[in-house]
Structures are given as structure tokens and as C-alpha cells.
Amino acid sequence: EVQLVETGGGLVQPGRSLKLSCVASGFTFNNYWMSWTRQAPGKGLEWVASITNSGGSTYYPDSVKGRFTISRDNAQNTLYLQMNSLRSEDTATYYCTRAWLGAFDYWGQGVMVTVSS
Amino acid sequence: DIQMTQSPASLSASLGETVTIECRASEDIYNGLAWYQQKPGKSPQLLIYNANSLHTGVPSRFSGSGSGTQYSLKINSLQSEDVASYFCQQYYDYLTFGSGTKLEIK
Numbered sequence: 001e002v003q004l005v006e007t008g009g010g011l012v013q014p015g016r017s018l019k020l021s022c023v024a025s026g027f028t029f030n031n032y033w034m035s036w037t038r039q040a041p042g043k044g045l046e047w048v049a050s051i052t053n054s055g056g057s058t059y060y061p062d063s064v065k066g067r068f069t070i071s072r073d074n075a076q077n078t079l080y081l082q083m084n085s086l087r088s089e090d091t092a093t094y095y096c097t098r099a100w101l102g103a104f105d106y107w108g109q110g111v112m113v114t115v116s117s
Numbered sequence: 118d119i120q121m122t123q124s125p126a127s128l129s130a131s132l133g134e135t136v137t138i139e140c141r142a143s144e145d146i147y148n149g150l151a152w153y154q155q156k157p158g159k160s161p162q163l164l165i166y167n168a169n170s171l172h173t174g175v176p177s178r179f180s181g182s183g184s185g186t187q188y189s190l191k192i193n194s195l196q197s198e199d200v201a202s203y204f205c206q207q208y209y210d211y212l213t214f215g216s217g218t219k220l221e222i223k
Contacts, residue, residue, distance in 0.1 A: 045217075
């Protein structure tokens with residue numbers, strides 16, 4: 001059974017940093033691109049970052065480019081999201097997602113990040 | 118950037134009815150489109166990929182169609198467990214989601 005379990009969320013002050021982790025199980029992790037997607041409270045979905053299966057290439061929307069960094073450790077079946085210079089508009093539930101043919105076929109349960117002073 | 122315009126924002130229908138949700142892309146996305154269902158308090162789940170392919174385990178009352186810039190999700194014989202928000206997503210050029218449709222039972 002595919003499982004994606006996110007950790008690392010919490011309350012953080014504006015301008016500070018936070019690192020999310022996602023431990024994957026039930027599939028061959030290094031065969032798949034992985035992504036992070038977020039959802040602000042009561043709002044829609046926003047893609048945040050993607051990484052190729054080898055970790056050699058990464059992709060971001062303009063809203064987080066230069067502030068967020070996606071990475072992975074294939075030996076540990078773990079995906080990361082380093083978030084720097086956090087802003088109030090980054091407050092959201094962050095989902096770890098597995099990419100398959102471009103779509104996201106599995107989602108984690110999500111982890112809440114609140115940016116507030 | 119490709120923009121996705123989803124409609125309607127909300128929808129109320131009776132049990133057994135057929136409902137349709139639409140997404141329009143700002144440019145041709147060559148069937149690089151997925152549909153997701155998100156039940157209250159839960160993570161989204163993939164329903165449809167490549168515009169019209171049903172994901173494993175998804176009931177056959179869900180179907181996707183479209184091409185070019187216009188795509189739709191149809192739900193036949195609406196059931197109570199279909200109460201959810203639905204999102205489209207293009208993955209032809211980077212990734213963009215539609216704004217979502219909240220489906221309720223009348």
C-alpha cells in the first residue's frame with residue numbers, strides 16, 4: 001500500500017524557516033517524480049514544487065521560487081521541502097504527492113504550516 | 118503561464134442526477150488534464166488523468182472528456198458520497214489547478 005506521511009509543520013514567525021519531510025513507503029521511491037502541493041484554509045490547490053526521480057532537476061512556480069527548495073533522499077525514501085523567508089500567505093496545508101504521467105496519483109494526509117507573529 | 122478557469126464554483130443537484138463540471142485552459146493543453154475529488158477534511162484523490170482515463174478504483178459513473186482548451190468532468194447517477202469539491206489540473210506546461218467546484222446534494 002502506498003503511503004506518504006508528512007511531518008515538520010507548525011507555527012512559525014514571518015521571515016523564518018521551516019523544513020517539511022515526507023516519508024514514502026509501498027512503492028519504489030526512486031522511480032517517481034515527487035511534488036509538494038498546498039492549500040490555504042478554505043481555498044483551492046496550489047502546486048509548490050516538483051523534483052525528478054533522480055533529484056537532478058527541480059521546478060517551482062514564481063510564488064515560491066528562490067524561497068523554497070525541494071530535495072529528496074532516495075536511500076531514505078524521503079522527500080523534503082525547505083521553506084525560507086516565510087510569509088503569511090504561505091499559511092496552508094502542505095501535501096506530499098506522487099507524480100504519475102503528470103498527474104498526482106497519491107497524496108499524503110497533509111501537514112499544516114501557519115506563518116504568524 | 119497557463120490559466121485554468123473552472124465552472125461552476127458551486128453546484129447543487131439531486132440524487133440520481135447527472136452533473137457536469139467544466140474547465141477551460143488559456144491555451145491548448147493537449148489532454149494534459151486531471152480531475153481530483155476532495156471530500157471535506159480529506160486529501161484530494163485522483164479521479165481522471167489524460168483528460169479521459171479513469172484512475173484505478175474510481176467508479177465508472179465518473180467520466181472525463183474534452184480536448185484543446187475545453188474539458189469536462191461528468192458524474193452520472195449522483196450519490197451521497199459524491200459530496201465533495203472537485204478540481205481540475207493541467208500538467209502540459211508546469212502545473213496549474215482550477216479554482217474548484219463545490220458539489221452539494223439538493
